[in-house]
Amino acid sequence: xxxxxxxxxxxxxxxxxxxxxxxxxxxxxxxxxxxxxxxxxxxxx
Amino acid sequence: xxxxxxxxxxxxxxxxxxxxxxxxxxxxxxxxxxxxxxxxxxxxxxxxxxxxxxxxxxxxxxxxxxxxxxxxxxxxxxxxxxxxxxxxxxxxxxxxxxxxxxxxxxxxxxxxxxxxxxxxxxxxxxxxxxxxxxxxxxxxxxxxxxxxxxxxxxxxxxxxxxxxxxxxxxxxxxxxxxxxxxxxxxxxxxxxxxxxxxxxxxxxxxxxxxxxxxxxxxxxxxxxxxxxxxxxxxxxxxxxxxxxxxxxxxxxxxxxxxxxxxxxxxxxxxxxxxxxxxxxxxxxxxxxxxxxxxxxxxxxxxxxxxxxxxxxxxxxxxxxxxxxxxxxxxxxxxxxxxxxxxxxxxxxxxxxxxxxxxxxxxxxxxxxxxxxxxxxxxxxxxxxxxxxxxxxxxxxxxxxxxxxxxxxxxxxxxxxxxxxxxxxxxxxxxxxxxxxxxxxxxxxxxxxxxxxxxxxxxxxxxxxxxxxxxxxxxxxxxxxxxxxxxxxxxxxxxxxxxxx
Numbered sequence: 001x002x003x004x005x006x007x008x009x010x011x012x013x014x015x016x017x018x019x020x021x022x023x024x025x026x027x028x029x030x031x032x033x034x035x036x037x038x039x040x041x042x043x044x045x
Numbered sequence: 046x047x048x049x050x051x052x053x054x055x056x057x058x059x060x061x062x063x064x065x066x067x068x069x070x071x072x073x074x075x076x077x078x079x080x081x082x083x084x085x086x087x088x089x090x091x092x093x094x095x096x097x098x099x100x101x102x103x104x105x106x107x108x109x110x111x112x113x114x115x116x117x118x119x120x121x122x123x124x125x126x127x128x129x130x131x132x133x134x135x136x137x138x139x140x141x142x143x144x145x146x147x148x149x150x151x152x153x154x155x156x157x158x159x160x161x162x163x164x165x166x167x168x169x170x171x172x173x174x175x176x177x178x179x180x181x182x183x184x185x186x187x188x189x190x191x192x193x194x195x196x197x198x199x200x201x202x203x204x205x206x207x208x209x210x211x212x213x214x215x216x217x218x219x220x221x222x223x224x225x226x227x228x229x230x231x232x233x234x235x236x237x238x239x240x241x242x243x244x245x246x247x248x249x250x251x252x253x254x255x256x257x258x259x260x261x262x263x264x265x266x267x268x269x270x271x272x273x274x275x276x277x278x279x280x281x282x283x284x285x286x287x288x289x290x291x292x293x294x295x296x297x298x299x300x301x302x303x304x305x306x307x308x309x310x311x312x313x314x315x316x317x318x319x320x321x322x323x324x325x326x327x328x329x330x331x332x333x334x335x336x337x338x339x340x341x342x343x344x345x346x347x348x349x350x351x352x353x354x355x356x357x358x359x360x361x362x363x364x365x366x367x368x369x370x371x372x373x374x375x376x377x378x379x380x381x382x383x384x385x386x387x388x389x390x391x392x393x394x395x396x397x398x399x400x401x402x403x404x405x406x407x408x409x410x411x412x413x414x415x416x417x418x419x420x421x422x423x424x425x426x427x428x429x430x431x432x433x434x435x436x437x438x439x440x441x442x443x444x445x446x447x448x449x450x451x452x453x454x455x456x457x458x459x460x461x462x463x464x465x466x467x468x469x470x471x472x473x474x475x476x477x478x479x480x481x482x483x484x485x486x487x488x489x490x491x492x493x494x495x496x497x498x499x500x501x502x503x504x505x506x507x508x509x510x511x512x513x514x515x516x517x518x519x520x521x522x523x524x525x526x527x528x529x530x531x532x533x534x535x536x537x538x539x540x541x542x543x544x545x
Contacts (some may be wrong), residue, residue, distance in 0.1 A: 001117070001259050002270055011124060012120045016128040019132070020134065023319065
């Protein structure tokens with residue numbers, strides 16, 4: 001498959017997936033910090 | 046292929062659907078139970094069921110056919126759908142869930158009525174007109190597909206196939222309500238995903254492996270491997286690519302999909318479900334397009350590219366799996382029909398009967414009425430499927446995009462632009478919907494076949510902004526929106542910078 005077709009496929013899958021993954025990881029990090037009793041990043045101190 | 050094997054698989058599948066109906070029956074005694082499963086759905090159910098509802102038989106027959114007919118150009122559809130699903134879960138779902146819980150909303154018109162303090166029921170009436178007109182046609186079209194599927198695989202005859210399909214859906218939908226719809230959609234989504242992941246894994250090696258498929262496609266038509274297809278980098282090509290991306294916009298605001306977010310147990314389910322939904326839609330779409338591309342090598346010269354999936358199942362799999370593929374096609378049809386039936390029933394009973402005519406009605410009586418209306422809408426769908434096929438085809442051209450263009454711009458502005466007013470939102474719904482219909486009927490052919498959802502959305506957003514800027518929003522509604530958004534919090538919290 002030509003390079004431009006690969007790039008389109010990677011962009012087609014990667015744009016939405018990376019948005020969701022970034023969100024998912026941020027939420028998990030927040031929950032972990034909540035469990036450990038530490039303030040979430042960016043929370044008022 | 047033996048009919049006994051296929052019938053065995055089919056009967057097993059239908060028995061599971063009926064069991065789901067009985068299992069869910071306890072939840073369907075009141076309005077919230079019947080229309081939102083008591084707001085108790087887990088993350089994985091809302092993830093798979095929203096995708097199964099959003100895709101219909103088009104995914105299995107239409108998108109595989111696109112992979113067959115246009116090859117790599119169909120990757121733009123994948124981009125639109127993956128982005129649409131991810132954006133819906135990341136941006137829309139949490140504030141929408143928060144506000145609908147605060148308003149105790151059961152339907153999207155419920156939400157719009159409360160959000161814009163609409164005491165005259167204008168949102169409910171417009172929603173009822175849009176949803177009923179589009180849903181009837183869409184249900185009838187799906188029943189037509191059901192009749193053809195039963196007839197093709199089992200020789201039941203078209204009419205009997207239509208009745209069998211509707212009878213099964215009506216049973217579990219009326220007995221089990223939205224809980225049965227959501228759990229059966231989950232099962233159907235898993236089946237569709239399994240089929241679309243397995244199909245290219247088997248078809249590509251059978252067609253000579255990855256490089257063999259690409260060489261054969263290049264030899265058949267080099268445009269099959271070009272991102273802009275046979276259009277090249279022209280206005281028509283760009284319009285086609287944007288049109289494919291726009292298919293995914295509907296995931297951001299169609300009421301049958303937003304109902305899943307309302308039915309989630311809580312915000313945590315929304316946060317956890319998104320990753321499942323995105324992985325599921327990637328499996329759906331990449332599998333469908335690659336299966337179609339491999340199918341072009343294995344079965345060249347098909348008169349109708351949309352028959353490639355049944356052709357591949359006959360060619361590559363034993364009879365048992367052919368039965369599974371029939372079940373998967375039926376699953377795609379049923380997962381759309383059940384959700385649309387319950388959506389239409391909700392708009393009639395909750396939005397029109399309860400809120401406009403009889404606010405004091407008893408919950409059990411309303412739930413019973415909801416079940417009766419579900420049956421009546423199904424029967425109207427079957428009447429259309431058996432007598433008005435030409436009219437169905439006409440309406441289905443803009444059914445998916447018409448519902449999306451009526452609701453999505455309004456829902457997005459209601460969540461993210463506090464300056465949106467009631468008049469602006471009403472204008473947006475009417476203009477978005479009518480522009481979509483007008484585009485299909487009058488302009489589409491003359492403007493590069495541009496997908497109607499693009500002008501529908503553009504006109505809907507423009508109407509909301511223009512009318513909202515010359516009217517005043519309700520101060521109490523704005524304060525409530527700000528409170529809800531503050532409660533949801535930001536999308537991503539950046540690490541705080543500490544002073545040394």
